[in-house]
Amino acid sequence: MTAPVAQSVKPPRRSLLNWFLGAAIVGWAASVLYPVLRYLRPLGEAGAGGPLKLSGDELATLGKSHFVIARSGTRKVLVFEAGGDLRALDAKCTHEGCTVQFVPGDSLVWCACHNGKFDIDGRVLSGPPPRPLAKWVATREGNDVVLTMEKA
Amino acid sequence: MIEARPEGAPGTVGERLYRWLDARFGVSKVVEFARHKEVPVGGHSMVWYYLGGTTLFFFAVQVVSGVLLLMYYQPGEATSYESIRYITTKVPFGWLIRSVHCWSAHLMILSLVVHMFSTMILKAYRKPRELTWVTGFVLFAIALGFGFSGYLLPWNELAFFATAVGTDSVKSVPIIGQWLLEVMRGGPDVTINTLYRFFALHIVILPLVMLGIVSAHLLFIQVQGMAPGMAHQRPDRPGLKFFPDFLLRDLLLWLVCLILLAVLVYLLPYGPGIPGMEWELGKKANPLAPAYPGIKPEWYFLWVYQLLKEFPPHLAGMEGPQAALLVVTVLMGIWALVPWLDRRASKGKPSPRFTDLAIAAIIFMAYLTLKAWDIGGNAQPGKLPDPRSTAWVCAWITLGIASVIALVRLLAYRQRWMYFSGAALLQVVLNGVFGVDYLLAGAVAVVVAVAGVVMTSRKDPAVQLGVPK
Numbered sequence: 001m002t003a004p005v006a007q008s009v010k011p012p013r014r015s016l017l018n019w020f021l022g023a024a025i026v027g028w029a030a031s032v033l034y035p036v037l038r039y040l041r042p043l044g045e046a047g048a049g050g051p052l053k054l055s056g057d058e059l060a061t062l063g064k065s066h067f068v069i070a071r072s073g074t075r076k077v078l079v080f081e082a083g084g085d086l087r088a089l090d091a092k093c094t095h096e097g098c099t100v101q102f103v104p105g106d107s108l109v110w111c112a113c114h115n116g117k118f119d120i121d122g123r124v125l126s127g128p129p130p131r132p133l134a135k136w137v138a139t140r141e142g143n144d145v146v147l148t149m150e151k152a
Numbered sequence: 153m154i155e156a157r158p159e160g161a162p163g164t165v166g167e168r169l170y171r172w173l174d175a176r177f178g179v180s181k182v183v184e185f186a187r188h189k190e191v192p193v194g195g196h197s198m199v200w201y202y203l204g205g206t207t208l209f210f211f212a213v214q215v216v217s218g219v220l221l222l223m224y225y226q227p228g229e230a231t232s233y234e235s236i237r238y239i240t241t242k243v244p245f246g247w248l249i250r251s252v253h254c255w256s257a258h259l260m261i262l263s264l265v266v267h268m269f270s271t272m273i274l275k276a277y278r279k280p281r282e283l284t285w286v287t288g289f290v291l292f293a294i295a296l297g298f299g300f301s302g303y304l305l306p307w308n309e310l311a312f313f314a315t316a317v318g319t320d321s322v323k324s325v326p327i328i329g330q331w332l333l334e335v336m337r338g339g340p341d342v343t344i345n346t347l348y349r350f351f352a353l354h355i356v357i358l359p360l361v362m363l364g365i366v367s368a369h370l371l372f373i374q375v376q377g378m379a380p381g382m383a384h385q386r387p388d389r390p391g392l393k394f395f396p397d398f399l400l401r402d403l404l405l406w407l408v409c410l411i412l413l414a415v416l417v418y419l420l421p422y423g424p425g426i427p428g429m430e431w432e433l434g435k436k437a438n439p440l441a442p443a444y445p446g447i448k449p450e451w452y453f454l455w456v457y458q459l460l461k462e463f464p465p466h467l468a469g470m471e472g473p474q475a476a477l478l479v480v481t482v483l484m485g486i487w488a489l490v491p492w493l494d495r496r497a498s499k500g501k502p503s504p505r506f507t508d509l510a511i512a513a514i515i516f517m518a519y520l521t522l523k524a525w526d527i528g529g530n531a532q533p534g535k536l537p538d539p540r541s542t543a544w545v546c547a548w549i550t551l552g553i554a555s556v557i558a559l560v561r562l563l564a565y566r567q568r569w570m571y572f573s574g575a576a577l578l579q580v581v582l583n584g585v586f587g588v589d590y591l592l593a594g595a596v597a598v599v600v601a602v603a604g605v606v607m608t609s610r611k612d613p614a615v616q617l618g619v620p621k
Binding site: 040041042044069070071074076078091095096097098099100101111112113114115124127128129130131 | 313316317319320321331334335338339340341345439440441442443444445446447457460461462463464465466471472473536539
């Protein structure tokens, strides 16, 4: 074997091997990382968004403080009485996700975290929230209050 | 010279032990290194050299008090809040341990922030210490992570909403935002699953990372020594011996810190009662309660909190919070890359622009923080503070502080390059005094700052400003 031949053959073979080695390392790292990343993301919770009936305690709170926050699956719903009507909006502020409240005196929905204000239909009145609050339909059925998501 | 003797030679127990270790591990090399270790003297006040040490001291207090809290704390829906209440009301000296942990956390961040700003103003980040700055910046980020994750663990109302807002903001991250949000929260919303994850973060992950990076930070300082003052301000003076001269001063200061901590803990066990600096347990977190009026994050997050309030719902095709956090990210990125941006300092030349950048950052954050505290807003029970009068009062306070800083810089240090701090102050005045929209005022300030840079680089390429002739 002469030296010039060895020199002309060796570099491509080595770079090919290096490429294989690199690909194997990347593949190995991916096969280790993927299960970890998948493990970290929790499973979704079932039962979100179905019709919801307010409990006796929630009805009592509604009567007392003019609003109540109820849970429907993973969503929180603000139910309040404005002008004799029963209304319901998503309780999660569209700005940074704080929980909003109904201010009966001013007849508006307010988020205490960054002073976002919405009207009773969920439209943004002032402050930083970028989107309106999603509407729910609240209906009285006898003594019960039933909430359903409004079809978009 | 004890190390010159052979291993078996007679001597005291200490000497014989030393020689035994030296024969095996070469301890004398370390001792030789320590003997020659010096702290530079004369470039500027020595005070600034102690702040990394005090930060480390408060971190050590955090480790010890944190481990002690762990003896009683139980994470869980029905136990987190209850165990903290048990610690503070029933466990002998439990109030003390928790209060030490809270106070020391705030003092650690305070010490770290002053350390960072002094490093910035004295240009200690310049070549060859770029990586010391970057590791320091990462440590700053980790310290904020510690504060944020520790906040949730008592599972009280404040913790719940602070975490809801803080984690909600990661949804602004492009592409992986939603994934990141669910990974952080352990689900789409803040629940007890979030607390489990934050618990792991606070007591295992962050301490490990912190320890690793603190080690690198300290190693860099050992290899390169502490940064001397800049050439134009450094008279030739002999350095101060680290062992024992500087170390003893360090230890003495740590003792003073411990006494300060003890006094604060004794007098104000639940903090000074300033919003963002109090740790009364309050009510247990109730995911179905609305956020309460006056809710605020920790003091070192207040400027971001206020920035989120200042941004409109939509800006440049982005939602407001997304745009606000982009601005914060860009500012933080600039801050982290300062050693490479500041080319003059890395060549050992004076760089007044970066001194001024630090002052501008202080003005920018001070105004937002004062506003976040609603100072001058005349808040009364049942009545929200008035944002206009808050802005007015806060602008005048900031103007006062900034004027004092500018006077001191001008008279005592003969610094003249003040376009960045001037621009920052202009934004404050336009917004607070004249009622111009915050972002519009900010845009005017950016134009002024850029104009200042362009004008001064054309007029005087050497930027001799700020150098006493």
